Amino acid sequence: MPAHASYDAVIVGGGHNGLVAAGYLARAGRSVLVLERLGNTGGAAVSSRPFAGVDARLSRYSYLVSLLPRKIVRELGLRFTTRRRTVSSYTPLGDGGLLVGQGRTRDSFAALTGGDTEYAAWREFYGMTARVAERVFPTLTEPLPGREALRTLVDDDTAWRTLFEEPIGVGIEERFRHDLVRGVVLTDALIGTFADAHDPSLAQNRCFLYHVIGGGTGDWDVPVGGMGALTDALAHTAGAAGAEIVTGHEATGIRTDGTDAEVTFRTGESTGTVAARQVLVNASPRALAALLGEDPPPAAEGAQLKVNMVLRRLPALRDRTVDPREAFGGTFHIAEGYGQLATAYQEASRGRPPSAPPSEIYCHSLTDPSILSPELAARGYQTLTLFGLHTPARLFADDNDAVRASLLAATLAELDARLAEPLADCLAEDAEGRPCVEAKTPLDLERELGLPGGHIFHRDLSFPYASPAEEGGAGGAGGRWGVETAHANVTLCGAGAVRGGGVSGVPGHNAAMAVLGA
CATH class of the missing domain: 3.50.50.60 (FAD/NAD(P)-binding domain)
Structure with a gap:
C-alpha cells in the first residue's frame, strides 16, 4: 500500500x-x-x-x-x-423419533403423535412461512421498505400477526399440541438468540423470520x-x-x-x-x-456453544428405524422439546448452565464429501458440527475454560443418551492421539473473531x-x-x-x- x-x-x-x-x-x-x-x-x-x-477442512464458525x-x-x-440436504431434520424421542424428509414425514408424524393432526398443522404452518418467504426474501437486496409497505406485500393478516406482531410462542401453541413438535418449530427462533418463546421484545420472532425466508424457501444448504x-x-x-x-x-x-x-x-x-x-x-x-x-x-451477548468434531464413523442410534446417515444428514435435534427449551432458558437466565443443554447437529461431509481427503473419505470418516443453544456469554465470565469443559461434557452426554453407543468410541484422534473435538464459547468467538459478546x-x-x-x-x-x-x-x-x-x-x-x- x-x-x-x-x-x-x-x-x-x-x-x-x-x-x-x-x-x-x-x-x-x-x-x-x-x-x-x-x-x-x-x-x-x-x-x-x-x-x-x-485432513478434514471444516467450516469452523x-x-x-x-x-x-x-x-x-x-x-x-x-x-x-451449495447442495441441498436430503433430510430436513431428525429429532429422537426414546427409541423412536421424528424424521422430516425422504418422503417419510407424514408416517413419522403419525408414529409419533398417533394421527395426522400435527402433520396437517405442520404443513399449514410451513405453507404460511413459505408464502412469506417468497414475498419478503427478494426485498432484502432492494431499498428498505416501510413497515406498512412490507405488510401489504405479505398480504396475509394471520402470517403478519404470527411472525411480526405477537410472540412466536403464541402461534406455536395455537397450532401444535405435541411438545416435541412445538420444540422443533421453536428452535429456528433461538439459534444465536437468547430469548424465551414469549419474550415481549420479539427478538425470537426476528430470529425465526430470518431462518425461514432464506432463498424464498427457507432451505438451509451445505456450501x-x-x-x-x-x-x-x-x-x-x-x-x-x-x-x-x-x-x-x-x-x-x-x-x-x-x-x-x-x-x-x-x-x-x-x-x-x-x-x-x-x-x-x-x-x-x-x-x-x-x-x-x-x-x-x-x-450485545451471544448465547451459543459451537462444537466441531471428526469421527471415524457415525454412531448407531437407539432408534433402529432410522439410518444414522439420514439422522445426521439433516438437523439432528437434541433436548429441544418445547418444555426442555423453556427450562434451559430459565436456568441460564438465573446464571446456571442448562442441566440438559439443547443443541442441534449436522454432518457436512454426508452432503459434501469433498471437505475430507480422499483417504479419510475412503475410510468412512465423517464430520459433525454441533450448535448449542441457551448458553449466554455471562455463564462463562468467571472461568471460561472450566465452564466450557463442563458444558461440553453435559452436551455430549445428552447426545449419548440418544445413541446406541458412546460418541467417544467413534471420535477420530489427531496426530497427538487427542480426540478430534473442539468447542467455542461466546467469549472464544469474541476473542478470535471480534464478535461483541460472541454475538x-x-x-x-x-x-x-x-x-x-x-x-x-x-x-x-x-x-x-x-x-x-x-x-x-x-x-x-x-x-x-x-x-x-x-x-x-x-x-x-x-x-x-x-x-x-x-
Missing part, C-alpha cells in the same frame, strides 16, 4: 460482507482498499483444519447457507455452489468445499476487479467530515493512515462506534423494514438501504446492519448500493 494513499472506498474488515461490497464497488470502477485485521480474509465464514494431522441471494452469486460471477469456498471466491472476484486486499492491517480509527475521511491502521509495529471518500465498516456497531470515538450502543449477529436482529424515523427521512442508522449511519460517507456493512446476520452478503450488497447511489 503506498504511503498516504487515497481511495474511493476503504472497507474495514475482510469478512464475507466486506468482500461482497469490495466486489461490487471494484466492478463499478471504484478504487477499493480492504483492511483486514487477521492474517486471512473470511472472518467467521472460513474453512480450516483444526485437528493436527487430520459458520456452517450452512440460506440467506445468500443467488443474485449476488450471479452478479459477482462467483464460482460457488460445497466448505464455507471458505465462498469467501475465497469473493476475495478472488474482488481482487480480479482491482480491489486491493491487505491482511494483518487493523483499523484503529476513522475521522470524517461527511465528505472526506481518513482511516488509521496498524500492522505489526507500524501505523499508517489512508484517505477515502467513503468508508464501509464490516464490523459490529460497537466496533464502528469505537473507531469513530463515539458512545457505544448497548452491549453471531453482532446485535439482536431487526425486522426487515424501516423504522418510522427512517421512513420520515430523519436519517441515522438504517436509512434508505438499512446500512447508513449518522455520517454521510460512513456505512455499516456488517451483520449488525438492518437485514444483517448469517452468511448472506446482503449488508455488503446494500452498502455498495448505498455508496453507488442506487
